[in-house]
Amino acid sequence: MQIIFYEKPGCSNNSRQKALLEAAGHELDVRNLLVEKWTAENLRSFFGDRPVADWFNKAAPQVKSGAVDPQNTDAETALALMLAEPILIRRPLIEAAGQRAVGFDPAEMEAWVGLQAPRVQGVDLETCRRPKETAACPDKP
Structure with missing residues (x-):
């Protein structure tokens, strides 16, 4: 399945998420969330309810x-x-099969696009893994 994956380049969680999607056989179109030309309407469509x-x-x-x-x-x-x-x-923003979503919950991804999720059940793939005492990731592209 073709998936558009909006990420923050260099984010370790986004790298892990992409690897899981690719391992499940999905083809990714990876885009930089920080430089995308968003509109309020377009961005809002990823958040659902x-x-x-x-x-x-x-x-x-x-x-x-x-x-x-x-x-x-x-x-x-x-x-x-x-x-x-x-x-x-919040990232990633994901678009596939005519739907849009935010975040990366393995169970939701399994139901939506297929992820081979049993190997990642209970794994937190969203919380930043950088120690709090280290410098924050850059917030500019």
């Missing part, structure tokens, strides 16, 4: 510092913030 707080990259410097509070942000404000600072967008 998820709560606004689930749209955010919890490892983004602005979220970690408290400058942006996903729990108290409405949809319109969230989209405006994400268009201005794409590092705030």
